[in-house]
Amino acid sequence: MSRVVDIIIDGxxxxxxxxSLLIDLLIQEGxxxxxxxxxxxxxxDGNCRMCMVGIEGQKRPQIACDTLVKEGMVVNTKxxxxxxxxKNILELELINHPVDCPTCDQAGECSxxxxxxxxxxxxSKITIAQKVKHDKAIDLGANVMLDQERCVLCARxxxxxxxxxxxxxxxIVGRGDDAKVxxxxxxxxxxxxxxxxxxxxxxxxxxxxxxRFAQRVWFLESSEGICHGCAKGCNIFIDHNxxxxxxxxxxxxxxxxxxxxxxxxxxxxGRLSYKELQEMRQESATLHGREISQEAAKxxxxxxLLLHQNSIAVVIDANLYTEEIESIINxxxxxxxxxxxxxxxxxxxxxxxEMLKSSMRAANYKTIENLGxxxxxxxxxxxxxxxxxxxxxxxxxxxxxxxxxxxxxxxTLPIAAYTESSGSLTNEDNxxxxxxxxxxxxxPLPTIxxxxxxxxxx
Amino acid sequence: xxFSFSQENLEKIAALKKRYPSPKALxxxxxxxxxYQEGYISLDAIDAISEQTTIPPMEVYRVATxxxxxxLEKREKLQVDVCKTLSCKLCGADDILQHLxxxxxxxxxxxxxxxxxxxxxxxxxxxxxxxxxxxxxxSILEELL
Numbered sequence: 001m002s003r004v005v006d007i008i009i010d011g012x013x014x015x016x017x018x019x020s021l022l023i024d025l026l027i028q029e030g031x032x033x034x035x036x037x038x039x040x041x042x043x044x045d046g047n048c049r050m051c052m053v054g055i056e057g058q059k060r061p062q063i064a065c066d067t068l069v070k071e072g073m074v075v076n077t078k079x080x081x082x083x084x085x086x087k088n089i090l091e092l093e094l095i096n097h098p099v100d101c102p103t104c105d106q107a108g109e110c111s112x113x114x115x116x117x118x119x120x121x122x123x124s125k126i127t128i129a130q131k132v133k134h135d136k137a138i139d140l141g142a143n144v145m146l147d148q149e150r151c152v153l154c155a156r157x158x159x160x161x162x163x164x165x166x167x168x169x170x171x172i173v174g175r176g177d178d179a180k181v182x183x184x185x186x187x188x189x190x191x192x193x194x195x196x197x198x199x200x201x202x203x204x205x206x207x208x209x210x211x212r213f214a215q216r217v218w219f220l221e222s223s224e225g226i227c228h229g230c231a232k233g234c235n236i237f238i239d240h241n242x243x244x245x246x247x248x249x250x251x252x253x254x255x256x257x258x259x260x261x262x263x264x265x266x267x268x269x270g271r272l273s274y275k276e277l278q279e280m281r282q283e284s285a286t287l288h289g290r291e292i293s294q295e296a297a298k299x300x301x302x303x304x305l306l307l308h309q310n311s312i313a314v315v316i317d318a319n320l321y322t323e324e325i326e327s328i329i330n331x332x333x334x335x336x337x338x339x340x341x342x343x344x345x346x347x348x349x350x351x352x353x354e355m356l357k358s359s360m361r362a363a364n365y366k367t368i369e370n371l372g373x374x375x376x377x378x379x380x381x382x383x384x385x386x387x388x389x390x391x392x393x394x395x396x397x398x399x400x401x402x403x404x405x406x407x408x409x410x411x412t413l414p415i416a417a418y419t420e421s422s423g424s425l426t427n428e429d430n431x432x433x434x435x436x437x438x439x440x441x442x443x444p445l446p447t448i449x450x451x452x453x454x455x456x457x458x
Numbered sequence: 459x460x461f462s463f464s465q466e467n468l469e470k471i472a473a474l475k476k477r478y479p480s481p482k483a484l485x486x487x488x489x490x491x492x493x494y495q496e497g498y499i500s501l502d503a504i505d506a507i508s509e510q511t512t513i514p515p516m517e518v519y520r521v522a523t524x525x526x527x528x529x530l531e532k533r534e535k536l537q538v539d540v541c542k543t544l545s546c547k548l549c550g551a552d553d554i555l556q557h558l559x560x561x562x563x564x565x566x567x568x569x570x571x572x573x574x575x576x577x578x579x580x581x582x583x584x585x586x587x588x589x590x591x592x593x594x595x596x597s598i599l600e601e602l603l
Contacts, residue, residue, distance in 0.1 A: 162514075162516075162517075168514035168515070168516045168517065169516065170516070171516040171517065171519065171520045172520060173519060173520050173523040173524075174523050174524070175523075175524050183516075184501065184504075184515060184516055184519050185501060186501070
């Protein structure tokens with residue numbers, strides 16, 4: 001542990017660890033500093049030169065990402081010289097940029113745009129015809145599209161594939177004006193975390209094939225959620241939007257920083273898992289495969305409970321929120337049913353890796369374990385109430401609470417998916433996290449606990 | 459178009475490996491060996507270099523694209539590097555160039571070849587040809603073509 005020293009930034013006193021990076025302090029304290037190449041996980045590269053600050057005693061401006069905090073350092077981030085320096089560097093970054101913001105997906109979350117409005121506001125000294133042309137819309141594989149003209153060569157993506165995934169697919173080849181990010185000829189971007197380069201890219205050079213042209217980012221609303229892809233519990237932003245005359249729709253998942261769980265990244269499988277939340281949904285109560293009214297469903301529910309008294313088993317999906325699980329347990333205790341939550345079906349060793357993906361593909365299985373729920377399959381029950389468990393169970397009768405349509409003749413009640421409700425989850429490392437409701441459908445589906453309340457069970 | 463180092467080159471690589479603490483230092487020497495062996499650097503050769511040096515293929519490829527003297531495509535014609543820098547220009551490199559344009563060779567304009575005292579100069583297969591005149595170029599090419 002190094003000692004804490006005093007430093008002055010723009011006339012204000014701050015305390016920071018000696019020899020820590022100055023840019024970290026600036027970011028942490030919310031002092032505006034523009035940068036492309038620096039990233040907290042990937043570290044400093046010092047190639048974009050945007051984070052110039054003035055340091056008293058130094059002749060020339062220095063890059064904050066390569067400056068170590070020293071005792072008594074006096075830093076200036078706002079002087080006219082610094083603004084001028086940043087403006088000139090930005091002009092250089094933009095010199096070959098095609099300025100195709102109207103058709104660029106990054107517009108609205110683009111560092112180039114933001115810095116131009118903040119520092120640039122200059123007219124380009126060269127014409128479009130003089131700009132160096134590169135390839136556009138290159139399909140790199142793994143759902144990533146590359147536009148070499150928009151690239152500022154910050155090398156974040158190449159450092160990601162070199163240092164984080166260690167797959168080394170991307171690199172900057174050529175030199176000078178010819179330099180561009182690319183894969184090796186005939187090879188593609190191929191790793192389970194590839195789409196993170198889209199988030200890492202500060203400009204519109206790398207965009208997601210999945211999200212391209214789907215929505216303008218300023219129309220999207222971001223909710224803080226937890227990915228349900230596996231037991232890791234990666235923090236995500238659920239970006240959704242309710243268009244006029246349309247229902248609330250999710251357009252993408254993005255990683256949300258949480259150093260205790262997932263850092264800055266999520267896996268591609270989790271990122272694309274939003275799609276299945278919106279497809280093949282169970283939208284109304286069904287019996288024998290036919291749609292029935294809420295009242296009829298309620299009646300059928302009560303009749304089945306009466307008929308099978310004392311021989312009922314409730315099976316709980318290990319992806320449900322803890323609050324849901326608790327209310328299901330209360331319900332089961334009221335009707336004297338046995339509770340099961342078979343976990344074997346969630347185990348998938350082929351999914352797991354050493355980074356974020358867990359072999360347990362159930363977001364809340366830890367709660368099942370912590371509550372001591374039986375994890376065997378139900379025995380000797382004549383009625384099984386399946387609370388969205390993926391497995392199929394044999395019994396004389398079944399009541400299903402399903403988010404998605406499945407082949408069944410039994411009484412099936414539609415329930416809200418995890419993005420349509422909120423609750424807490426405990427991940428495999430016993431960290432409990434809260435996932436907020438993101439999607440508010442035009443005709444919202446109830447959760448299981450809503451149902452149970454409506455049916456008279458608290 | 460698979461590639462493998464010749465036995466002679468493998469021996470050279472083995473000898474070079476002893477010289478450096480890490481095989482990663484062999485990136486540039488290996489690229490040269492490949493270029494001398496095949497005349498150009500194929501993607502398969504890059505994979506072979508990657509195996510020898512423990513550097514990922516992408517990084518070797520980056521090095522190969524950075525230096526203009528490495529060629530990534532097969533070159534069919536005789537490569538003639540003609541100096542385009544001051545001394546040669548003053549001593550009539552333009553005439554030599556003009557003459558070469560009618561020949562069945564690939565002309566590369568290169569920076570100073572370090573032989574200003576004997577300008578104009580051209581280089582073919584690492585050999586410098588100095589004090590050029592059109593007649594001299596004619597006889598050199600006759601020999602090589």
